[in-house]
Amino acid sequence: GAVVSQHPSWVICKSGTSVKIECRSLDFQATTMFWYRQFPKQSLMLMATSNEGSKATYEQGVEKDKFLINHASLTLSTLTVTSAHPEDSSFYICSAKLSSGNTIYFGEGSWLTVV
Amino acid sequence: AQSVSQHNHHVILSEAASLELGCNYSYGGTVNLFWYVQYPGQHLQLLLKYFSGDPLVKGIKGFEAEFIKSKFSFNLRKPSVQWSDTAEYFCAVSTTGTASKLTFGTGTRLQVTL
Numbered sequence: 001g002a003v004v005s006q007h008p009s010w011v012i013c014k015s016g017t018s019v020k021i022e023c024r025s026l027d028f029q030a031t032t033m034f035w036y037r038q039f040p041k042q043s044l045m046l047m048a049t050s051n052e053g054s055k056a057t058y059e060q061g062v063e064k065d066k067f068l069i070n071h072a073s074l075t076l077s078t079l080t081v082t083s084a085h086p087e088d089s090s091f092y093i094c095s096a097k098l099s100s101g102n103t104i105y106f107g108e109g110s111w112l113t114v115v
Numbered sequence: 116a117q118s119v120s121q122h123n124h125h126v127i128l129s130e131a132a133s134l135e136l137g138c139n140y141s142y143g144g145t146v147n148l149f150w151y152v153q154y155p156g157q158h159l160q161l162l163l164k165y166f167s168g169d170p171l172v173k174g175i176k177g178f179e180a181e182f183i184k185s186k187f188s189f190n191l192r193k194p195s196v197q198w199s200d201t202a203e204y205f206c207a208v209s210t211t212g213t214a215s216k217l218t219f220g221t222g223t224r225l226q227v228t229l
Contacts, residue, residue, distance in 0.1 A: 034217060043205060043221040044159075093159065095217065104209070104217055106151070108158040 003027055004096045006107035013114055018082045021110045023094030025075045030096035033077040034104070035069060038091040050077045074099065084114040117142035119208050121220035128196050129228050136191040136223050138180075138206030148189040149207040149217070150180055159205070165189065176200070201227045 003026040013019045023033055031052050036044040048069050050056040056069035066088075068080040077096075081088055093109040122137040140146065150162040163174025170182040180191045189206060206220040 036219075044219045046216060046218065049216050095159075103161070103164065104149075105161070106159040 004030075004094065004105045004107040006092075006094055006110050008110060009108060010111045011113070013084055013112070015085055015114055016083055018080055019084055019112060020078055020080045021092055021094075021112070023077045023079070023096065023107050025096040025105075028096075029074040029099045030077075031074065031099040032097040033071055034095045034097070035067075035077070035079050036093045036095070038093060038109070040091075044093060047079075081112065084112070086114045088112065089114045117146065117208050117210060117218050119206055119218050119220035121204075121206050121223050123223045124221065125224045125226070127226045127228065130198055131195050132227075134191070134193040134196045134200075134225070136204055136206075136225070138189045138191065138220060139187050140189065140206075140208040141187060142208065142210060144210060147209045148180070148182060149209070150174065150178070150189075150191050151205045151207060151219075153203040153205065153222075155202065162191070162204075196225070196227050198227045198229055201225060 005024045007022045011019055033050045035047045037047050038044045046059050047062045048056045048058045050069045050071040052071045052074050058064045071077040091109050095104045095106045097104045119140045148165040151159045152162050153159050162178050163172050165172045165182045173179045178193050180189050182189050203222050203224050205222045207217050209217045
């Protein structure tokens with residue numbers, strides 16, 4: 001199946017700093033990418049939908065100024081957590097939707113710990 | 116907006132027992148349905164999907180799911196579970212079209228004992 005790669009897998013940052021997580025579709029083009037957040041023992045919560053070349057669409061309750069999403073190319077979307085706080089510590093997962101179909105593939109996820 | 120509910124939060128089965136995990140969704144239009152599995156320490160993997168056609172869908176590792184449109188359900192089944200099936204299972208639904216997004220259920224933790 002198609003491969004979606006996230007980087008970094010683990011990141012620790014200091015409170016108040018910003019951290020960027022990359023999501024790449026390695027062998028296909030993805031017009032649409034999604035960013036999810038998963039709290040321990042809970043389901044995935046969709047944060048935003050990112051479409052190549054346009055502004056991301058954020059879900060209700062997600063601060064767009066805090067979670068900056070950029071989808072500059074058909075194979076790369078980035079999530080930047082700005083002015084991170086300990087409550088932002090979570091598992092962030094991206095997924096990419098094939099431009100030619102409806103199947104959605106997930107990245108491995110990125111653990112963010114804010115200290 | 117669509118929503119997904121998974122009724123069983125935690126299921127414990129002995130090896131060789133049969134499995135059925137419930138999934139219901141609410142949305143009046145055409146949907147695509149998915150089951151994903153997350154093994155301990157690993158990322159989400161697609162088990163199976165339904166877009167159209169035969170409502171009985173077969174996936175990897177002996178799993179299958181049946182789409183019953185009248186019941187808005189897409190239950191996951193396996194005739195005989197193995198210890199290696201211990202994982203978290205997520206049902207998800209997306210609407211069709213370019214603006215579709217994937218909505219997940221809360222997940223069901225399956226624990227298979229020897």
